Amino acid sequence: MRHGWWWLALAAGLGTGAVVDAQSFAVSAELVAGCVVGGMHQTSSLAFGTLDFGAQPATDATPAHATAAGVPFGGLDLQCTPGLALTVAVDAGRHASGGTRRLSTVNGDTVPYVLYADAGRQQPISIDGRVDVTIPAGGVLDLPIHAVAYPAGAGQPAGVYGDTLAVTVSW
DSSP states (O other), rough: HHHHHHHHHHHHHHTTTTOOOOOOOOOOOOOOOOETTTTTSSSSSOOOOOOOOOOOOOOOSOOEEEOBSSSSSSSOOOOOOOOOOEEEOOOSSSSSOOOOOOOEEOOOEEEEEEEEETTTTTTTTTTTTTEEEEOOTTEEEEOOOOEEOOOOTTTTTOOOBBBBOOOOOOO
């Protein structure tokens, strides 16, 4: 009986020529250009990997080479809107002196080092300098950070040398 009542009400409504009022409303979305860094959405305190020169003899003055590792492609892995222009900047670190980044021991002994934006080490990343890049059509950019450390060799104290850098990615 209940089912029959519903059908009768529907038939009566259609038979009277009742008009259902139609209204409209806007639906929208805005997609803004942006990036995801190393698989994480933009935020502060992201880990960009490690730049490790490894163990070197304290008496050796041969420059040591390193490439940032620890994120999926071994550098700064950015997934961004294709065609987006962005800037990467790296600060001086905690132990810079005279415009040169330096690794330091807890005793204050230092080893100078230079950062580069390319594997051929032709594009230095100066202190607070900018590296301008454009995201390729695929939307993924691997921006490895390369470095060369210049130990003094004979007379250089043995120890663990380190530094911490702040990386800023902006668009």
